[in-house]
Amino acid sequence: MKAAHIAARIASLLPRTMSTSSPSPSLRALQPPQHKGMTALDRSKFALTIPVLAARVRAGDMGAVRKHDLLRGHIVDIPKIRSITPDADPALRRLLLRVADPAELPEPTRAFLADSGIALEPDSVTLGYEHWTASEILNAVIETKEDEDTPSSFTQTGHIAHVNLREEWLPYKAMIGQVILDKIPSIRTVVNKLSEIHAEYRYFDMEVIAGDEDFVATTSESGCTFTFDFAHVYWNSRLHTEHERLISQFAPGSVVADAMAGVGPFAVPAAKRGAYVLGNDLNPESVRWMRENRVRNKVEERLRVTEADARAFIRGAPAEAWRNPFPRSEPLTTRQREREARRRREAAKEAGVVLPREEKAEEETPKPQTVDHYVMNLPDSALEFLDAYAGSFTPLLDEPGFDAAATTLPLIHCHCFTRFLDLDAATRDINERATAALGHPVTTDMDGYLLHLVRRVAPNKDMYCLTFRLPHDVAYKKIV
Ligand SMILES: C[S@@+](CC[C@H](N)C(=O)[O-])C[C@H]1O[C@@H](n2cnc3c(N)ncnc32)[C@H](O)[C@@H]1O
Structure with missing residues (x-):
């Protein structure tokens, strides 16, 4: 995965107030497990477990503790991941912090936790296929060069995503199509443009690589609605x-x-x-x-x-x-x-x-x-x-x-x-x-x-x- 891309991904997972220039070491290398060469999509292979710390907080104190200035920037803030989980002791709740080691927390935060009688314990969160973007998944399976487009880039016309796959990406085409379908809810059909363009009518030959064989798209432009058969116009x-x-x-x-x-x-x-x-x-x-x-x-x-x-x-x-x-x-x-x-x-x-x-x-x-x-x-x-x-x-x-x-x-x-x-x-x-x-x-x-x-x-x-x-x-x- 490219460095800029990792930084952007971390930024999207971190709380807005956090600076991405100094992410916690445990989150620095956040990316899905790499499976270069996978051509048939196996969604279970993209699980990633990240070590974190759990602050064991009394249930009644949780509201105040999670909002405390000294803690706010350190709480796990990942979409679809709960930052408060049950504890073995029914009187306590676990507040997940985005560090694996207490030494990664600033001294005033550690002092606040100690003074409040809040113990820290190792814990973990697990990210799955649903947490990664289409480009993160595809970059995990397809070898790309620094200056190339990513195989996940597409143009959308109505419910149709059209990709322009390089020769070397063709073995992955079914998977590329499926990942785009999975990740973009408004897409129902993914097509790969073939190199042939109709000489007179200027439309591209295309093949469906995932989803419905439905080429009649509806889209809007200049305040009007347009419907057409994308395969023939x-x-x-x-x-x-x-x-x-x-x-x-x-x-x-x-x-x-x-x-x-x-x-x-x-x-x-x-x-x-x-x-x-x-x-x-x-x-x-x-x-x-x-x-x-x-x-x-x-x-x-x-x-x-x-x-x-x-x-x-x-x-x-x-x-x-x-x-x-x-x-x-x-x-x-x-x-x-x-x-x-x-x-x-x-x-x-x-x-x-x-x-x-x-x-x-x-x-x-x-x-x-x-x-x-x-x-x-x-x-x-x-x-x-x-x-x-x-x-x-x-x-x-x-x-x-x-x-x-x-x-x-x-x-x-x-x-x-x-x-x-x-x-x-x-x-x-x-x-x-x-x-x-x-x-x-x-x-x-x-x-x-x-x-x-x-x-x-x-x-x-x-x-x-x-x-x-x-x-x-x-x-x-x-x-x-
Ligand atoms: C590049 S497309 C532009 C279509 C439309 N004006 C637009 O902006 O999307 C060119 C159009 O010219 C049409 N065309 C090609 N040869 C033509 C011809 N000899 N006489 C009339 N239309 C022609 C094609 O069918 C196509 O719809």
Whole structure:
């Protein structure tokens, strides 16, 4: 067990007022018995008996003695272990102290016990499997190196824990799964992600290593509930900050077109907060669950779901929003509107973004008829889809009442990966690829330009969100 880990464990077992820098010698090496190589879980093998001292106190004095300043920091304080036990003499009770030897107690404490006529006797407490954390048990059986993750680390999605086991941990997989199930009450299923990722729909192959074969998870994010089949759709709880960052920028009444919407982590909360949303995905399973989540979160009126390739969806969204406007549903209350405006201002300040020009209060936009934001979260290849914007607004030029001069073109939020970890190099790399696909220069001085670092996904790979306003020349390009 690693030193820092032992210290943390001792800290969790000691009374809060105790300093962990000088634990009693008998507790210093507190860790479960080591059984390196155990592959079938035997819970009985993790019992550990610790020598302690029992102070034999008259039953009637116990209340005062255990609270005495000179004793308070020395009493055994371990969850699920009783610190007061019966004594052979029915007039006495045993108060367990966390030292094995009277010499470990400070002189004033010893003097107090002697003056009070309280005798000390050797005793012991026994910790069992239930006293150790998942990582303590797994570190007791699996050899790990100092710089490695521990086999007990997992990500939780609803009732599912997903682990990413190294090759050398595979012989222990059933045990790792069982220990996680035993220790985390909200987990019913433990899966190991296999290396295969579905090339198009971006979900992982996985195998159940413990618990129920139930992949339909329910989880919450951005104030909404999401249910989905984790084995057949993409979901990543680590993206919740990014979901929230963009959602906070969508004004109530604005139209958001999410081209790769998955089960709806941008689309559903955006609709919930008053935007009108076109949510699209190519994976029929994602579409099915996005529809389900739309109902569960009561946003049927504000979220329209389609199953199409992102290119066709991007091209068709402006005409769809114009020709088939969303029915006006009940406007937000003034309070909701103010809350949303505050949320957007704070998010924009934090992200260092100037709020988009099209932001208006809902009453000023009686009919949502043009797309205000596109979201493209398919970082592996979304940049390549930028060619679809060429001429996407051209069909509107023939629509009665459409005025290109009075129309604010949408902001495009396009997620991507780069191998360049330095911001300048990443900016050059992403702008170049965006330029090539869009057929128009993408530069830092464009209207609405922002390159936001979402997260490091691997030691040599960063995920960004590139935002810029769709250039007029691209939007109205002549379609031949
Ligand atoms: C990385 S996931 C993101 C899902 C969701 N936006 C989120 O943040 O969780 C990418 C999504 O793109 C979808 N997808 C992949 N290729 C697509 C395409 N050509 N057109 C539309 N959607 C696509 C996948 O099915 C998947 O749901």
